[in-house]
Amino acid sequence: MNGTMIWNLRASPTDYTVGTGVYRVPSLKAASLNYGYRDKSDKSRDILVRFPADEDNVANHHAYLARMVTEGVVPAEISAKARRIWESARMAVPNLPVPAAVAYSGGPLHYTWDNGHFQVTAEIPADGLCEWYVSDRHSGAFDGGDFEPADGLPVMIIAGLRRILNRSSRTLS
Amino acid sequence: MTSDGTSDALISEPDGTPLPAGWSVLRLGPQPSINAVNDPGHTLLASGKAWPGLFAFSSTERIAEVQGLKPRLSVWAESLTTLHQAWLLVGGNPNNRIALTLFVDLVRAISAPDMPGVRATPRLDVVWERAVRPAPDGTGSVPDDRPGSQGHCGIDGLCNGTKAQKGKLRELLAESVPPNGLVVLTDDQIVAFLSKPSD
Numbered sequence: 001m002n003g004t005m006i007w008n009l010r011a012s013p014t015d016y017t018v019g020t021g022v023y024r025v026p027s028l029k030a031a032s033l034n035y036g037y038r039d040k041s042d043k044s045r046d047i048l049v050r051f052p053a054d055e056d057n058v059a060n061h062h063a064y065l066a067r068m069v070t071e072g073v074v075p076a077e078i079s080a081k082a083r084r085i086w087e088s089a090r091m092a093v094p095n096l097p098v099p100a101a102v103a104y105s106g107g108p109l110h111y112t113w114d115n116g117h118f119q120v121t122a123e124i125p126a127d128g129l130c131e132w133y134v135s136d137r138h139s140g141a142f143d144g145g146d147f148e149p150a151d152g153l154p155v156m157i158i159a160g161l162r163r164i165l166n167r168s169s170r171t172l173s
Numbered sequence: 174m175t176s177d178g179t180s181d182a183l184i185s186e187p188d189g190t191p192l193p194a195g196w197s198v199l200r201l202g203p204q205p206s207i208n209a210v211n212d213p214g215h216t217l218l219a220s221g222k223a224w225p226g227l228f229a230f231s232s233t234e235r236i237a238e239v240q241g242l243k244p245r246l247s248v249w250a251e252s253l254t255t256l257h258q259a260w261l262l263v264g265g266n267p268n269n270r271i272a273l274t275l276f277v278d279l280v281r282a283i284s285a286p287d288m289p290g291v292r293a294t295p296r297l298d299v300v301w302e303r304a305v306r307p308a309p310d311g312t313g314s315v316p317d318d319r320p321g322s323q324g325h326c327g328i329d330g331l332c333n334g335t336k337a338q339k340g341k342l343r344e345l346l347a348e349s350v351p352p353n354g355l356v357v358l359t360d361d362q363i364v365a366f367l368s369k370p371s372d
Contacts (some may be wrong), residue, residue, distance in 0.1 A: 064206040073204070073268050088201060101206035102226040105268050108235065110226030119344060121225050133225070133340025140286070142344075144337035 003076045016122075061086065061098040068103045074126070078107045081124050085111065085148045092153060093161045120160040134160035183252045185301055185323040192277050192299045198248040198326055199256060202227035202264050202271035205357075207267040223273055223350035225343035226330070236331055245302055245327025248275065258321025260358075260366050262304065267363050274354040275299075275346070280328060284344045285338035297342065302327040 006171055054105035065079045081116045082101070090096055099122075108125040123131040129146035134156050136142070183196055192198070228246060230238060237244040249259040256272055263269060277299045287293040304325035306316040317325075331342055358366075 005282065029270065061206060098206075100224060100226070102203055102224075102229075102271075103206075103268070104203045104229060104231050105264070105266055106232035107228055108232065110229050112224045114224065114228050119225075121343075123226075123229055126232065128239075129190050131336055131340070133307070133337065133344070134343055142337055144335070144340040146336065 038086050057098045061101070064101060068109070073105055074107050074109055078103075078124055078126050081130065081149045082109050082111065083151065085122055085124065085130070088149070088153045089161055092158045093165065095165055097164075098163055113161060115164050118160055118163040120154050120157060121126060122157070125165070132157050136163075183250055185250075185253060187259075188301055188303050190301045192250065192301065194278050194281075196277050197251045198256065198275050198277060198280075198299060199251050199259055200227065200246070200248045200273040200275060201259055201269045202273060204268045204270040208358065216317050219305060221355050223347040225340070225347050227271055227273060228328075228343040228346045230331070243329075243332040245300070246331055247302075248299065248326050248328055249321070250324035250326055253324030254321035257366055257369070259324075262306075262317065262319060262321055264323075265367065266270045267367075270358045270363075271289075272356040273350050275328075275350060278347040279351075280346065283342060283349060284330075285334050285341040285345070288335065288337060291338065293333055294331055294338050294342065297330040297346070299326055302330050315363055323347060 062083070065082055067081045068074045069076050086099065089099075097113070099113050101109060102112055103109045106126070108123050111122040111124070113120045117136070119133075119135045119137070121133045123133075129148055131144065132147055132154055133144035134142065143156055145154065145156075147157070183193070215301040230244060230246065234244040234246070240343040242353070249262075251274065254262070259272075260269060280297050280299050282296065284296045285294040302325055306317040306319075307313075308315045328346070331339065331346075333339075334342070
């Protein structure tokens with residue numbers, strides 16, 4: 001990335017080298033980043049910066065979900081539910097990285113987001129409700145339950161996913 | 174082998190009998206997404222640490238849980254079952270790409286804390302469990318006597334507690350996997366497993 005604007009990094013999920021001129025990203029850990037800056041009238045603005053690797057990760061993830069079906073690992077219903085959960089999560093938390101996924105033969109498929117401080121998981125079976133789990137390692141708080149992907153993501157999942165992006169945010173209560 | 178390096182032989186015992194202290198067991202897990210291994214964003218996975226999804230019940234075990242049977246999570250005593258044998262015993266499925274080592278003593282230290290109105294769960298246990306395989310006629314299961322089957326065990330207690338506590342148990346189980354305790358099987362290993370009979 002090249003540029004001459006003075007960036008004010010907000011809500012960084014990791015450590016980035018930021019300054020004027022050439023911007024280096026030593027460890028790409030997010031699908032995309034929200035940068036905050038001030039325009040000519042000194043008004044605060046946000047800009048969403050997407051990295052090429054971001055789209056690669058998303059494409060890889062979608063390919064993985066499709067491949068698990070074509071290889072007969074999981075039924076199409078599981079892949080469709082996983083895709084729905086991922087898209088809902090991505091919509092609710094725009095900069096969310098793709099989850100680590102693992103698929104058992106015949107199901108379930110299991111999603112994990114983890115930044116070392118917070119952990120969010122979703123277990124996606126072929127039949128029945130999905131299960132969610134959110135954990136804050138620092139405070140020791142944790143919660144979990146069932147959900148139906150077609151009904152949207154539980155509030156606790158969305159709250160947990162937001163904290164995945166910002167480990168310095170408040171702990172779960 | 175035992176975690177303290179002793180070499181007394183381990184002998185399989187009747188179903189439900191706890192394993193002696195000091196031994197390690199092997200857990201096979203399925204193929205992770207490409208992202209799980211290669212994406213540096215997944216810091217835990219990139220550093221070779223396990224994650225809770227590797228301790229999910231299979232579809233068969235989930236059905237048993239729904240029926241109130243409290244299934245155990247399948248593992249193998251490493252001194253009685255080699256990785257090759259375990260891989261073949263669970264079906265010789267190329268989708269099984271993760272091998273995890275767990276120490277019995279660490280597993281036995283795990284319980285999910287209490288929550289408002291809910292007690293802490295009992296500690297997990299590792300017990301002997303007779304290996305079975307689907308019956309040839311497709312009805313039920315029959316004892317599995319293939320090489321290495323005598324090492325089959327189960328992690329008991331993962332069905333206890335609330336949904337949140339069950340999630341906690343799996344999180345703690347993943348954290349109990351020692352450094353270098355997670356191995357991703359390569360394509361070459363899978364080919365070798367498929368081409369050679371069990372040792």
